[in-house]
Amino acid sequence: MKIGISCHHTYGGSGAVATELGKALATKGHTVHFFSQAAPFRLGLYSKNIFCHEVEAMHYPLFESPFYSLALASKIAEVAYYEELDVVHAHYAIPHAISAVLARQMLEERCPESQCFRIATTLHGTDITIVGADKSMKDAVRLAINKSDGISAVSGYLRDETIKMFDPRKPIEVIHNFVDTALFKRLDDNRPKQMLGLDGGKVVIHISNFRPVKRIMDVLAVFERIQRDVEATLLLVGDGPDRSEAETWVRRNGLGSKVRFLGKLDDIVPLLSIADLMLMPSNVESFGLAALEAMACGVPVVVTDAGGFPEFVRQGIDGYLHDHGDIEGMSRSAISILKDDAVWQRFSDAAVNQAGRFETALKVQEYEAFYRRLIDEARERKAQ
8 A cells, every 4th residue: 555644743652653653564565655844753764665755834924823734735635646645644633634635625636536545534632632622623623533534543532532522423443552562672771770870779750741731740749759668760751841840849859869851862762671660640641652662661650540541551460540630549559569579570571461462563454454444435435
């Protein structure tokens, strides 16, 4: 198949999933064309089957924002026509699915709809729970969903939220996020500890974009209780609007030697390989890819009992789930894992086994079947 993938190129779960999916599809012999503002941050390889098309949006003084959606639509239309794409896979309803819909309309005179590319849209969360919840954008998101030929969501939670908010005309298929266990695996390498000057104790990690929904202050509150009972260091990976407040809190509470702000990092496997526990106390996560990647590296997780987490984290087996804001409960669960090496090993082994159920190859097969159904449905309509 010839597949276009439209996604964000920046640090984040949806871009990571889209890029890893494209790379896996190319490895299986499919031709993949990426559409984004720059090369996706996780691409990192050369392949005869992968092509990147950077979208440059013009700026015009009369308007406050650039014409990115229009530029993206034009680029998709151009490549789809000359490369004869079978499917354009949009990761996010806005702007990617809307741009794909517009691109197909641009090709109407040259390419009847029955012969044009199919639009597969994957909902990742923000496009529904934040953008879609805004009254000014709700109709645009609904249009993107209903004009797509097929829709998938990264969790059952997100599927249900989308149905409740938009009552779409088409069924929504759940294809969970995935992890490449050949890449995300625990490394026997203590050099990151040496480079960070970690002489001993446990390592707790949190990875996010430091937005309010991630509840970074809860991460700090839980860690403050952990370090009362367990010698530990907290690694904070990522950046965002709540970082400054978090840094101020750390200084005021005398934890500067125990909390490390590492910023945005592309290669997180070495850090996950030295981590003993991941904390993700978010208000909600559409899936929670960072937690799954941690589990693949043998890191038990303490997370929120909300959103997509309960679909892959098993209570008391590979992690613990708590109500958001339950600082005391999360602290007790974290300490119970960290204080007993035998308990930690049991959770770690279970986490690796559970992550294997979300192996990239398994989910790529689901996406391939998803694409083929859309193509076959179009052929059947054309034959009628």
